[in-house]
Amino acid sequence: MEDLQRRADTLIEALPYIQQWAGKTIVVKYGGAAMTDPQMQDNVAQDIVLLRYVGINVVVVHGGGQRISEMMKRLGIEPKFAGGLRITDAETMEIAQMVLVGNINPQLVSLLNSAGGQAIGLSGKDANMISTHKKQSSEGDLGFVGEIVSIDTKVIHTLTEAGYIPVISSIGADSDGQSYNINADTVAGELASELSAAKLVILSDVAGLLEDPDDPATLISKLTISEAKALIAGGNVAEGMIPKLESCIQAVAGGVERAHLIDGRIPHSLLMELFTDAGIGTMISVE
Numbered sequence: 001m002e003d004l005q006r007r008a009d010t011l012i013e014a015l016p017y018i019q020q021w022a023g024k025t026i027v028v029k030y031g032g033a034a035m036t037d038p039q040m041q042d043n044v045a046q047d048i049v050l051l052r053y054v055g056i057n058v059v060v061v062h063g064g065g066q067r068i069s070e071m072m073k074r075l076g077i078e079p080k081f082a083g084g085l086r087i088t089d090a091e092t093m094e095i096a097q098m099v100l101v102g103n104i105n106p107q108l109v110s111l112l113n114s115a116g117g118q119a120i121g122l123s124g125k126d127a128n129m130i131s132t133h134k135k136q137s138s139e140g141d142l143g144f145v146g147e148i149v150s151i152d153t154k155v156i157h158t159l160t161e162a163g164y165i166p167v168i169s170s171i172g173a174d175s176d177g178q179s180y181n182i183n184a185d186t187v188a189g190e191l192a193s194e195l196s197a198a199k200l201v202i203l204s205d206v207a208g209l210l211e212d213p214d215d216p217a218t219l220i221s222k223l224t225i226s227e228a229k230a231l232i233a234g235g236n237v238a239e240g241m242i243p244k245l246e247s248c249i250q251a252v253a254g255g256v257e258r259a260h261l262i263d264g265r266i267p268h269s270l271l272m273e274l275f276t277d278a279g280i281g282t283m284i285s286v287e
Contacts, residue, residue: 013275013276013277014271014275014276017274017275017276018054018055018275021051021054021055021056021198021199021274022054022055022056023055023056023057024056024057024197024198024199025056025057025058025059025160025195025196025197025198026051026056026057026058026059026197026198026199026200026201026274027059027060027061027188027191027192027195027197027199027200027201027251028048028058028059028060028061028188028201028203028270029061029062029184029185029188029200029201029202029203029244029247030044030060030061030062030108030203030264031062031063031184031185031202031203031204031264032203032204032205032264032265033205033264033265034203034264034265035062035064035104035108036066037265039267040264040265040267041111042111042115043267043268043269044203044264044270045111045112045114045115045117046115046268047268047269047270047271048060048112048115048117048165048270049112049115049116049117049165050271051270051271051274052117052118052163052165053116056274057160058160058165059156059160059165059166059168059191059195059197060108060112060119060165060166060167060168061168061170061184061187061188061191062100062104062105062108062167062168062169062170062184063100063169063170063183063184063185064099064100064103064104064169064184065086067099067103067104068086068092068095068096068099068100071095071098071099072092072095075095077091077092077095079092082137082139082140082142083137083138083139084239084242084243085135085137085139085142085145085183086142086145086181087141087142087143087145088142088143088144088145088180088181089143089144090143090144092143092144092181093143093144093179093180093181096171096181097123097171097179097181100123100169100170100171100181101121101123101169101171104169105121105122105123105167105169106121108121108167109121109167112165112167117165118163118164118165119164119165119166119167120159120164120165120166120167121167121169122155122166122167122168122169123168123169123171124168124169124170124171124172124173124182124187125171125172125173125179126155127152127154127155128152128173129151129152129153129155129156129168129172130148130150130151130152130171130172130173130182130187131148131149131150131151131152131172131173131174131175132146132147132148132149132172132173132174132180132182133146133147133149133174133180134146134147134174134180135147135180144178144179144180144181145180145181145182146172146174146180146181146182147182148172148182148186148187148190149174151190151191151194153191153194153195156168156191156195157195168187168191170182170183170184170186170187172187183243185202185243185244185246185247186243186246186247186250188200188202188247188251189246189247189248189249189250189251189254189259190250190251190254192251192254192256192259193250193251193253193254193255193256194254196255196256197251197256198256198257198258199256199257199258199259199260199274200247200248200251200252200256200258200259200260201259201260201262201270201273202244202247202248202259202260202261202262203262203263203264203269203270204241204244204261204262204263204264205263205264205265206241206261206263207219207263207280207281208220208221208261208262208263208280208281208282209223209231209237209241209245209261209282210238211236213238219281219282220282221281221282221283222282222283222284222285223282223283223284223285224284224285224286224287225249225252225253225284225285225286228245228248228249228284229249231245232245232246241261244261245261245284247259248260248261248284249284252284252285252286257285258283258284258285259283259284259285260273260279260281260282260283260284261281261282261284262280262281262282263280263281266280269281
């Protein structure tokens, strides 16, 4: 009986949050170990499907840098980076598109559908959703690395209003149809802004933003935009976390109520963040 009572208490705790988020849009950046470990994949898929069933419009964005590098090495091509960005020549662009659009995206769609959802896979090229141009860098020519020019959200609204879960890979195209690889964190942040999402949630392999990257006890639970910018400017953010934090800053500055960096390795971390009083990870807000 006590166990049943605890379960009932959990549902009661979640009720006001379900009421708060029902009908709103949440963008989830799916990445890290949550994309590769089978049990973590199942946990995240269950969370996303549950969110959809309680009336939340969930939009999933994914990248797949590790998988792209693995495929390149299998094909005898050594990945090259400049300033943290992959140098993407024509052959690398073809591999990136194959991995993101042809492999990872349908896998995630199948995972969500197996969990009881109705997911549909898209790339930024579909319906001219993400228009891009070549990204310029002080590090030199990056090849087919894209910078977002605009995002057309009509197809996403059409799908979410019909009850579907859009799963979007971070490939865009320019006006000539040339494909570009785009940082998935950047796509998630800008898409959240364009959708006027209530939340952006970025799943990663750390507890959130840490004062000491080697000490989980130094988790920073809340940050304002100005505080987050100051941390980046002061060199106090690990290189791999910079694009994620910048994505959160961009989203909140663009009107998203809150952005979160959470640990996707924790079972059902999405539900903990959205439906409990404590929440987890690092939250970025205007103030």
